[in-house]
Amino acid sequence: MRYLPGVIAGVLLAVSASVPSAIAVAAPAPSAFATPVASVSLPTLAREDTMHTAVPEVLVAAPRLTLDEILDRITRAERRRDSLLVDESFVATMRLMHAKNEDAPPSLLEESVVQVYRKKPDMARTLLLRHRRDKSEKGGSEVQVDFRSDMSEQIVNFAFRPEARRDYRYHIVGRDVAGNQLVYRIRFEPKSSLDPSQPSGTVWVNTNDFVIVRQELEFTRSPVPLILKGVDRMVVERQKIGEFWVLRRVLLRARFTFPMPRLGRRIDVGLQFDDFRLNSGLPDSLFAKATR
Amino acid sequence: MIAVAGLALLLAAMPPVSAEPDTAPAAGDSTLHRYLQTLSDSTDRYFGPVAAGADTAGLDSARAYALVHGDRWPHHARNKLTLLPWVSFNRVDGPVLGAAAWYGRAQGRGELRGSIGTATGPNLMLGRLAYTKQIGPADFYWRLRIAGGRETVTMDRERTNRAIAALAGFFAGEDHNHYLRRDGMDFSVSHEGVAHGVTLAYRDMLESPRSVTATWNLFGHDIAVADNIPAQQGRAREISLDAELRVPRTPVYVQALGAASGAKIGSDFGYRRTRIAAGADLGITRWLSFVPQAEYGALNRDALPQESFYLGGNPTLRSLPSGSLGGTRLALARGELVLTRDLFALLGSQRRSSMPVLASVFGGTGAAWGHDPFGGPDRPGGDWPDDSEWRSEVGTSLLYQPGVPEPTDFLRVSIAWPVGAHSGGSRVSVAFGRAMDLLRPFER
Numbered sequence: 105m106r107y108l109p110g111v112i113a114g115v116l117l118a119v120s121a122s123v124p125s126a127i128a129v130a131a132p133a134p135s136a137f138a139t140p141v142a143s144v145s146l147p148t149l150a151r152e153d154t155m156h157t158a159v160p161e162v163l164v165a166a167p168r169l170t171l172d173e174i175l176d177r178i179t180r181a182e183r184r185r186d187s188l189l190v191d192e193s194f195v196a197t198m199r200l201m202h203a204k205n206e207d208a209p210p211s212l213l214e215e216s217v218v219q220v221y222r223k224k225p226d227m228a229r230t231l232l233l234r235h236r237r238d239k240s241e242k243g244g245s246e247v248q249v250d251f252r253s254d255m256s257e258q259i260v261n262f263a264f265r266p267e268a269r270r271d272y273r274y275h276i277v278g279r280d281v282a283g284n285q286l287v288y289r290i291r292f293e294p295k296s297s298l299d300p301s302q303p304s305g306t307v308w309v310n311t312n313d314f315v316i317v318r319q320e321l322e323f324t325r326s327p328v329p330l331i332l333k334g335v336d337r338m339v340v341e342r343q344k345i346g347e348f349w350v351l352r353r354v355l356l357r358a359r360f361t362f363p364m365p366r367l368g369r370r371i372d373v374g375l376q377f378d379d380f381r382l383n384s385g386l387p388d389s390l391f392a393k394a395t396r
Numbered sequence: 397m398i399a400v401a402g403l404a405l406l407l408a409a410m411p412p413v414s415a416e417p418d419t420a421p422a423a424g425d426s427t428l429h430r431y432l433q434t435l436s437d438s439t440d441r442y443f444g445p446v447a448a449g450a451d452t453a454g455l456d457s458a459r460a461y462a463l464v465h466g467d468r469w470p471h472h473a474r475n476k477l478t479l480l481p482w483v484s485f486n487r488v489d490g491p492v493l494g495a496a497a498w499y500g501r502a503q504g505r506g507e508l509r510g511s512i513g514t515a516t517g518p519n520l521m522l523g524r525l526a527y528t529k530q531i532g533p534a535d536f537y538w539r540l541r542i543a544g545g546r547e548t549v550t551m552d553r554e555r556t557n558r559a560i561a562a563l564a565g566f567f568a569g570e571d572h573n574h575y576l577r578r579d580g581m582d583f584s585v586s587h588e589g590v591a592h593g594v595t596l597a598y599r600d601m602l603e604s605p606r607s608v609t610a611t612w613n614l615f616g617h618d619i620a621v622a623d624n625i626p627a628q629q630g631r632a633r634e635i636s637l638d639a640e641l642r643v644p645r646t647p648v649y650v651q652a653l654g655a656a657s658g659a660k661i662g663s664d665f666g667y668r669r670t671r672i673a674a675g676a677d678l679g680i681t682r683w684l685s686f687v688p689q690a691e692y693g694a695l696n697r698d699a700l701p702q703e704s705f706y707l708g709g710n711p712t713l714r715s716l717p718s719g720s721l722g723g724t725r726l727a728l729a730r731g732e733l734v735l736t737r738d739l740f741a742l743l744g745s746q747r748r749s750s751m752p753v754l755a756s757v758f759g760g761t762g763a764a765w766g767h768d769p770f771g772g773p774d775r776p777g778g779d780w781p782d783d784s785e786w787r788s789e790v791g792t793s794l795l796y797q798p799g800v801p802e803p804t805d806f807l808r809v810s811i812a813w814p815v816g817a818h819s820g821g822s823r824v825s826v827a828f829g830r831a832m833d834l835l836r837p838f839e840r
Contacts, residue, residue: 197450210445217450219459231462233455254533267590270645283427296647296679297736298687298831301803308435310428317432324682325736328799329752339439341432344425353436355443361751374446379455 171274174288174309178264181314185348186256191223191386192350195233195379198249203370206359210372213238220251227391228253249375257351260316260340263292263305271295277306286311301327303338315349317342326361333359345380352377475500482513484558485566488575488624489548490517490610502530502539515548517609522546536589544581548606551576551625551769552706552719554671554693554836560828561718565610569619572709572718576627576702577604591642597635603702604629620717625769627702630664632657640835648676651835655703668696669703675832683737688730689834694779695724699767707764707787710827711834714758714812715789717823723764723775730760734795734831754795758812761788788816802837804830 169177197217201210214237221229230250258265263272271294278289288309294302305321321338336357343352354375363369440447477499484492494513500506512523524545531538550556551574558573565571580601587594605626611619636655643650655669675689693705705726709718712728738752763785765777776782791812798807805828813822830837 195450195452195455199446201446212445217455217458219455219462231459233458233462270647280431282431285428287428287431293682294679296677296685297683298677298679298685298734299803300736300797300799308432317428318435325738325752325797326799327803329796330798330800332799337442339443341436341439344429353439353447355439355447357443372443372446374443376450378450378452 171276171290174276174290174314175264175269175274177314178261178309178316179266182256182261182264182316185315188383189224189255189348190383191221192255193219193221193379193381193384193386194350194377195219196249196251197374197376197378198247199372199374199376200247201372201374202367203372204363204368206369208368208370210370211238212236213367213371214247216247216249218249218251221386221390222251222253222255223386223388223391224253224255226253227388229391257342259354260307260319260342260351264307264316271302287317297324300325300329303327303335305338310349313349315342317344317349329361331361333361343377343380345382348382350377350380350382351375475504482511484513485562485571485610486548486558486573486575487565487571487608487610487619487621488517488606489515489520489522491566492516492522494522502528505529510545518606520546522548537587539584539586539588541584541586542581543583546577546579548575549578550574551627551702551704553703555706555709555711555719555833557710557718557827557829560826564826565613565619567614569613569615569617571619572621572720574621574625574701574719575606577606578602579604580631591644593640595636595638597638598633599636600631600633602630603627603632625701625722628665628698628700631662632665633661633663635661646676647678648674649832649835650674665698665700665703667698667700667703670694670696671705673834673836675835677832683735685734685736685831687732687734687831689732689832690729691726691834692728693726695766699724699769701769704767704769705764706769707762710808710810710825711829713760713762713787713789714791714810714825715814715820715823716787718825721764721787722769724766725777725779725781726762726764727780728760728762728834730758730762730834732756732758732793732831739794751796754797754806756793756795757791758793758810759788759790761786761816763787784817786816787814787818789814791822802830804832806831 195217197215199215200213202213203210214235216232216236217234219231219233221227221231228251262268272292273295274290274292276288277291280287280289288311289306290309291304291306293304296302300323303321303323305319307316308318309315310317319340321335321340323335323338326332326334336359338354338356340354341352342349344350354373356373357370358373359370360367477497479495479497482492482494482496486492492513492515494511496509496511498507498509500508506527506529508525508527510523510525512521514520515522522545524543524547526541526543528539528541530540550558556573561571561573578601580599582597582599582601584595584597586596605628606624608622608624611622613619634655634657636653638651638653640649640651642648651673653669653671656667657663658666671691671693673689673691675687678686678688680686695703695705701722704722704724706719706722707713707726707728708716708720734754734756736754739755740753763775763777763781765775765781765785767774775785777785789812791810793808793810796807797803798805808827808829809824810827811822811824814820
C-alpha cells in the first residue's frame with residue numbers, strides 16, 4: 105500500500121482503517137439498543153465498551169511511484185505470471201469478417217475453433233474443433249491458427265519487456281479508481297518512427313498485481329502500405345482466471361490499399377479465448393504427437 | 397487407441413482448476429471487472445459482430461473426437477514443396493532462366509532451398525542448393541547452414557542491390573556491378589538473440605573471372621559499364637567471423653567482420669579482411685528520425701579485386717556511380733534525417749494516402765584508397781586517406797516504404813550533389829534497401 109500514489113493511498117488507508125467502525129455500525133448500536141429496551145422496561149443489558157473502535161483518519165504522505173518503478177513492477181509481475189504458469193489449455197475462436205467496401209457491414213468469411221494445450225518447457229498441441237466458412241467461398245486457402253508453447257503472452261507485454269524499454273517512450277496518461285483498486289493507464293510510443301510495424305498504444309495496469317489487463321494499439325502509419333491502407337484499431341483484453349490474468353480477446357480492424365480478391369476492402373479479425381484451465385497437470389502423453 | 401480415448405475422456409471430464417472468470421469474485425475484483433466490462437462494451441460496439449461471444453455448443457464432443465482421431469489441422473500439409481520461376485539479368489550472365497524451389501521449415505526438420513538455371517549469355521548452368529536448420533525460439537536461436545553450387549556473385553561483398561541492378565541493366569544498360577563466378581560450398585553456424593548475433597563461417601570455393609556477354613538492353617541505350625573487373629582466379633578457403641551487437645540501453649548497432657584466408661588452410665590466396673560498421677536510429681520527434689552511420693574497412697596482404705572495398709552508389713555515396721571507386725581501405729560516414737510523415741498528409745490531404753511518400757535529407761563523406769582494383773595507380777594513404785581522397789555529398793530522397801520484405805525497407809529515389817574538392821553535377825539514383833544500409837542485414 106505504501107507504494108500507492110500519495111493522496112490516493114491516504115484515502116485508501118483511511119477507507120481500510122474505517123472498516124472496523126463500519127462493522128461496529130452494522131452491528132446493533134448501543135443507543136439503538138437502549139431506546140427500545142427502555143420503552144418496554146426490560147432488564148438493562150450490559151454495554152460492551154470493547155465494541156467501540158474509533159480510529160482517526162490519517163493522511164499518509166507517501167511518495168508517488170515513479171514511472172520507472174511502475175515499469176519495473178510491470179516487468180516483474182509479467183515475469184512472475186509467466187514463471188508460475190506450468191501448463192494451460194483453452195479454446196480459441198478465430199473469426200475473420202470482411203466487407204466489400206469500407207462502409208459496408210461485415211460478413212463472416214471464416215471461423216475456426218481450436219482447442220489448445222500448452223505445457224512448459226516447449227510442448228504445444230492445437231486441435232481443430234470446428235471450422236466454418238462463407239458458403240459462397242469455393243476453394244481458396246484457409247487461415248490456420250496455430251499456437252506455440254510460449255505462455256508469456258507477448259502480444260500484451262511486448263512493449264514492457266526489459267529489452268523493449270530502450271525502444272519506447274512511456275508516460276502515465278491517467279489513474280482510475282475501481283472500487284479499492286487503482287488502475288494506471290500508461291501510454292507507450294516507439295522512440296523511432298522509421299519502423300511502421302512498431303505500434304504505439306495504451307495499457308491499463310491493475311496496481312494490485314501490476315499486470316496489464318487491457319491494451320489498445322495504434323499504428324500511426326500502415327505497417328504494410330503495399331497491402332494495408334491502415335490498421336484502424338486493435339484491442340487486446342485480458343481476463344482473470346483464479347490468480348492469473350490471461351488473454352480474453354484480440355480484436356483488429358484493418359483496411360486494404362486495394363480491393364483484395366477474397367477479402368474486399370476491409371477486414372475484422374477477432375480472436376477469443378474461453379474455457380481456460382491453468383496448471384491442471386496436463387500429461388506429457390497428450391503432446392506425444394505434437395512436441396515442438 | 398484405447399489409451400488415447402481414455403486420455404480424451406479424462407481431459408473432457410477434468411474440471412477446471414481455476415474457476416471461470418468472476419463466478420464468485422471478491423468485491424474489489426467485481427468492481428474492477430465492471431470497470432473493464434465498460435471498456436469492453438465500448439469495444440463491442442465499435443467492432444460489431446466479430447467481437448460477439450463464441451458459440452461453444454458441441455465443442456466437448458468435437459474435442460473428444462479430435463483427441464482420438466486427429467491432430468492439429470490434419471487437412472493442412474505441414475511441409476509442402478514450393479516452386480517458382482527464376483528470372484534474372486546481369487552483364488556477364490545475360491538473361492538467366494530457371495526455377496527455384498524450397499521445402500520444409502528451418503524450425504522443423506530443416507529447410508531445403510535450391511535454384512537451377514541457365515545463364516543464356518555464356519550458356520552456363522548455374523545452381524545452388526542450401527540446407528538450413530534452426531534450433532531454439534525466434535528470439536534466441538542457433539542456425540546451421542550448408543550450401544553449395546555454382547553462382548555469379550558481385551565483386552563488392554558488402555553491397556549487391558542485385559534486383560535493382562538487374563532491372564536497370566535489362567531496361568537501360570545501367571548495371572554498374574562487377575561480377576565473378578564461385579564454384580564450391582560454404583558452411584556456417586549462427587547464433588542470434590534479441591540484441592546480438594554471431595556467425596562463424598567457412599567456405600571453399602573456386603573463384604574465377606567473368607567477361608561481359610550482354611552488351612544490349614531493352615531500350616537500346618549505351619551500356620553504362622562495358623567491362624567487368626577480372627577476379628583473380630584461384631581456390632579461396634576462408635574462415636570468417638561476423639558479429640553484431642546492439643549496444644545496451646542505446647539505439648546504436650555495431651557490426652564487425654573478420655575474414656582470413658591463407659596457405660595454412662589450403663587457400664591459393666592469403667588475406668586478412670576486416671570491416672567495422674556502426675549505425676543508430678535516433679527518434680527526434682514523432683515524425684523525425686536521424687540515422688547516423690559509419691564504416692571502416694581494411695584488406696591486408698593479397699589485394700584481390702574480389703576482396704576489395706568499393707565506394708559509390710546508393711548504400712555509400714549516392715553522388716558517385718555504383719562501385720566506381722575501389723581500394724584496399726575504405727572509410728565512410730553518413731547522416732540522414734528522415735521525415736516519416738506522409739508528404740500528401742503534410743500537403744493537406746484529408747484522406748489517408750494509400751501510398752505514403754516520405755522524405756529525407758542526407759550528407760556524407762567517404763574515401764577508398766590503397767591498391768586500385770580497377771588497375772589504376774594506388775591511391776595515397778595509410779590507415780587513413782590523404783585529404784584529397786575524401787569525397788563528400790549532400791542530397792535528398794523521396795521514400796516509399798512498402799513494409800515488405802522487411803518493415804524498414806525503402807524504395808528510394810535520390811538526388812545527390814558532390815561538394816568540396818570533387819564537386820560536380822548532381823546524380824539521380826533509384827535503390828531499394830534499409831535505412832541503416834551500411835550495416836549488412838544479419839543472418840535471419
